[in-house]
Amino acid sequence: MDQDDDQRQRTEVTLREVSAAVGLGMSTISRVLRNHGSFSKATRDRVMKAVEELGYVPNRIAGTLASSGSNLVGIVIPSLHNIVFPDLLSGAAVALNPIGFQTVIAVTDYDIEQEQKVIQSMLAWRPAAFLVAGLEHTERTRAMLKNSGVRIAELLDTDGEGIDIVVGFSQREAGAASARHLIERGYRRIGYVGPEFSFDPRARKRFEGFSAVIAEAGASVAETELIGRTSSTEVGRAALERMLARNPSLDAVYFSNDDFAVGGLFHCFASKISVPSQLAIMGFNGLDIGRFAPQPLTTVRTPRTEIGEIGARMVMAQGGAKVVDIPFELVRGATT
Amino acid sequence: MDQDDDQRQRTEVTLREVSAAVGLGMSTISRVLRNHGSFSKATRDRVMKAVEELGYVPNRIAGTLASSGSNLVGIVIPSLHNIVFPDLLSGAAVALNPIGFQTVIAVTDYDIEQEQKVIQSMLAWRPAAFLVAGLEHTERTRAMLKNSGVRIAELLDTDGEGIDIVVGFSQREAGAASARHLIERGYRRIGYVGPEFSFDPRARKRFEGFSAVIAEAGASVAETELIGRTSSTEVGRAALERMLARNPSLDAVYFSNDDFAVGGLFHCFASKISVPSQLAIMGFNGLDIGRFAPQPLTTVRTPRTEIGEIGARMVMAQGGAKVVDIPFELVRGATT
């Protein structure tokens, strides 16, 4: 029906057509458009006018193929539902957009097999660089990345071997610092709530650092609740409830992130458990929601945006492989 | 230093080299790789083996140029820091990934000029389709999109004129439904907290629907607090505080999203304002954080993930232009 009305511009406008319209060679048009090489002011105006009139949109696919160099930066993260990762992206965008680079985002759902798949398909687009969350990858992923010749930065975690650039902080040390805080404040019967270690290596490392310090202090983590892939208020709340049902004598609970911790806090409010006198609550990440809770949450503020930004800058710069540590900060609220 | 060690595979492996290695023509290799056309089982195995050994990664840039058809879908959203948009993306990914399409995400920061820019640069990559949040665009954006020939779906809002496909719900009606709820429950001195109307047209439309119903009921919105670009607990909390300082007689406040509303709820907890007897709180979006607050928040659950999924499906399908309404749902909690 009405295929006449629906006259989609079947024939895309190409450089050649602009060239014909202006009466100049294709190379000249191309130079003007990329503002590269020399051409007269008059030429420039004529070209721009024609481009405008014809509605020409340069074809970057052809351009990239011809010049071998895309303006795409691949970013690979486990999830978008944990504020950490949007923050990382914002940071990267701050560094990348002004220099004309576009980000292509892929989500792995905390699955390194899935990560391998998405990296493989991104590689097919020959990105200028890669930003990947974490240091844990399949062997094949590591190999692909290595001999792709693409610059890569691994973000958020410095506890391990990187492929090229690594920007982050020691997750282990962050866990340890959290434990030191709880120990100093006198807590001894401590619980832990976090994601299954199998899929979140950073949470695992934090836990290792955490429990090592607790053990040194002559205590041990009395209870743990390990939960699935969703970082949410709901599961944090439910986990704390279960944990306290099992072991009401706990005096502090460490949550692997603030979403969980706020859920825990909600449980305490709802069950009239007074915080921190009956039970201390500590989170991780320094989310807004925790900072502005009725009782501000004690947490560790992580430099996510900076990590994204610095990672992006480094990956675009020349220099050799490096590890950059961006410090986290323990923020005491009113819950410990 | 050690440029010998650092032997990055300068010469990328190409189809031609695979072809040479296997001793078959390039077209044959290409057919095997795309599993398209016919070839013998033996050939297939030989090719796959060589591909594996050489570490060949097909160059989609060349492929797309030659076949004119990319597997990229552009998604344009105002922010990643409002859970609405990650949800939209997840929905789209569910529909797109299984059929081999990759999403390229761009963020506009609620700025339609910025939107124009990002759409222009995405267009340069000749995406197979576009998913864009909202109906409000610059004239130029609309024109570019129209004669790009790329299929486009506008998401989240059905109050207005779409370019092609529109999937969402009536924001105005959602606001009106919220107002009806508050009126029915007997509230009359009502406040509103939301983003500046200038940059968030959907919030504006909700407010319009909301205030129209309030007016019909013989009341009017007694107080409004309009705030900047950040949707966060903090600003919601501060806004409510200011509002109540000005006008302590309010009996209900409608927040334009749950983040704000939870901030308001926190203010009430902290200031010992009893909810809902002294003050009713209502939010919008149906976020986890609101549902599992000590007092579950009354809110409107919006079908974000479905909208993303259905939008993606429609944009990939044939059919003509359409408007699809995905219903929202008012969820009464314990705060009204």
Added chain:
DNA sequence: GTAATATTTGGCAGCGCTGCCAAAATTGTG
């Protein structure tokens, strides 16, 4: 004025792949 120099422009090959079609190899038929 001409020669030397600087600026602007055009032509053409080729980036790595796919689509098309014809050639070669394989299988089936009487």
Added chain:
DNA sequence: CACAATTTTGGCAGCGCTGCCAAATATTAC
């Protein structure tokens, strides 16, 4: 075994652009 039908394979043009270099034109020097 010849011939037709079918399956598998290869050759080549060309997608739209850029990089290179040479040609044309403008500018300056003497």
